[in-house]
Amino acid sequence: MSQARSYLIRAAEPSDAAALHRIKTAPGVYPDTLQLPYQPLSVTEKQLREQPATVHNLVACAPAGEVVGWGGLVGNDRPRTRHAASLFLVVDEAWQGKGVGSALMAAIIDLADNWLGLIRVELKVVHDNQRAIALYEKFGFEHEGRMRQEQLRAGKLEDVLAMSRLNWPGRAQP
Amino acid sequence: MNAYTVRHSEPADAEAIHRIVSDERAFANMLGLPCPSLQQRKDSFAKHGPDFVQLVALAPGGEPVGVLALIPSPRPRLAASAELGIGVRHDWQGRGVGGALMAAMTDLADNWLGLRRIELTVFPDNLAGQALYRRFGFVEEARLRAYALRRGAYHDVLAMARLHPGWRASA
Numbered sequence: 001m002s003q004a005r006s007y008l009i010r011a012a013e014p015s016d017a018a019a020l021h022r023i024k025t026a027p028g029v030y031p032d033t034l035q036l037p038y039q040p041l042s043v044t045e046k047q048l049r050e051q052p053a054t055v056h057n058l059v060a061c062a063p064a065g066e067v068v069g070w071g072g073l074v075g076n077d078r079p080r081t082r083h084a085a086s087l088f089l090v091v092d093e094a095w096q097g098k099g100v101g102s103a104l105m106a107a108i109i110d111l112a113d114n115w116l117g118l119i120r121v122e123l124k125v126v127h128d129n130q131r132a133i134a135l136y137e138k139f140g141f142e143h144e145g146r147m148r149q150e151q152l153r154a155g156k157l158e159d160v161l162a163m164s165r166l167n168w169p170g171r172a173q174p
Numbered sequence: 175m176n177a178y179t180v181r182h183s184e185p186a187d188a189e190a191i192h193r194i195v196s197d198e199r200a201f202a203n204m205l206g207l208p209c210p211s212l213q214q215r216k217d218s219f220a221k222h223g224p225d226f227v228q229l230v231a232l233a234p235g236g237e238p239v240g241v242l243a244l245i246p247s248p249r250p251r252l253a254a255s256a257e258l259g260i261g262v263r264h265d266w267q268g269r270g271v272g273g274a275l276m277a278a279m280t281d282l283a284d285n286w287l288g289l290r291r292i293e294l295t296v297f298p299d300n301l302a303g304q305a306l307y308r309r310f311g312f313v314e315e316a317r318l319r320a321y322a323l324r325r326g327a328y329h330d331v332l333a334m335a336r337l338h339p340g341w342r343a344s345a
Binding site: 079080120122142144146149150153166 | 205206207249250251252253255290291293313314315316317318319320321322323324328333335337341
C-alpha cells in the first residue's frame with residue numbers, strides 16, 4: 001500500500017493554515033473526522049496560532065514542498081492522565097495511499113516514545129475506516145472497544161473504535 | 175432514596191463539594207488529587223458555561239453529600255453527547271445518594287435536555303459504581319488500558335455509555 005517516498009516532517013506553522021484548512025475540509029477527508037464540511041478559515045488559523053504546550057502539530061511535505069498531511073498529539077490536561085495523549089491524522093485526498101500517513105505516524109510515535117515519554121497514545125476511528133485502522137495496527141495500536149453510535153457522519157450515527165498503544169519508557173540509570 | 179433532595183449546585187455549595195472531593199475514598203475514583211484547592215472550587219462556578227449541569231444531593235439536614243456533573247460535548251458531530259462524573263462523600267457511600275443523583279440526571283437528560291449519548295469511565299475494581307451505572311442503563315463499551323494514575327499505579331478504566339431510550343429503539 002505505501003510506497004517508499006520521503007516526506008519532510010516539520011512542525012505546523014501559522015502560514016500552513018490555508019493548506020491545512022483545505023485538507024481537513026475536503027470531501028474525501030472530513031467525513032471520517034469530527035470536522036464539518038463548512039468552516040471558516042479563521043478556525044484553523046486560530047488553532048495554529050494558539051497552540052498550547054500540550055498540543056503537537058506536525059505536517060508532512062511532498063518533495064515539491066506542498067503540505068500533504070497533518071497529524072499530531074493532543075496531551076491530556078488532567079493531572080492523573082497526563083501520561084496519555086490523543087493522536088489525530090489527516091492526509092490530503094490526492095495523496096492518500098502513498099505513505100504520507102506512515103511518515104507522519106513514525107514521527108508522532110518517535111515524539112511520543114522518545115521525547116515526551118508518553119505511556120499511552122489513544123485514538124478513535126470510525127468503525128469502517130479500514131485504511132486508517134490498518135495504519136494504526138501497523139504502528140502497534142490495539143483495539144480497546146467500540147463506542148455505539150458515537151458520531152454523526154453523512155446523516156447516520158456511526159460506531160467508533162477506541163484504539164491505543166502503550167509504551168513504558170525505560171528509566172535512566174541513576 | 176427519596177430521602178435526598180436533588181437540586182442544581184450553587185456557589186454557596188463550594189465548601190460542601192470541597193469536603194466531598196477532599197477525601198481519598200471519593201477523589202481516588204474521580205480522577206481528583208489530594209489537597210484540592212477550595213478557592214479553585216469557588217472559582218469554578220464562574221467558569222461554567224450555560225450548558226454545564228452540576229447537581230447536588232442534600233442529606234436530610236440540607237448539606238450536599240453527593241455531586242454529579244454532566245458536561246455536554248462541544249463537538250457538533252458528537253450530536254448531543256455528554257460526559258458524566260459523580261462523587262459521593264465517603265461517609266454517605268452505599269446509602270442511595272448516587273441513585274438519587276442518577277435518577278434526577280437521567281430524567282433531565284432524557285426528557286428535558288434531549289441528550290442522546292452519555293459517557294463515563296469507571297475503574298474496573300469500582301464494582302459499586304458499575305452496578306449503579308448498569309442500573310441506569312449504562313453498558314460497557316471499552317476497556318482503556320493504563321488510562322489513569324491512582325495511588326502510584328496506572329490503571330485501566332472501563333468506558334461505559336448510555337443511549338437515550340428513544341434513540342436506542344430506532345437504531
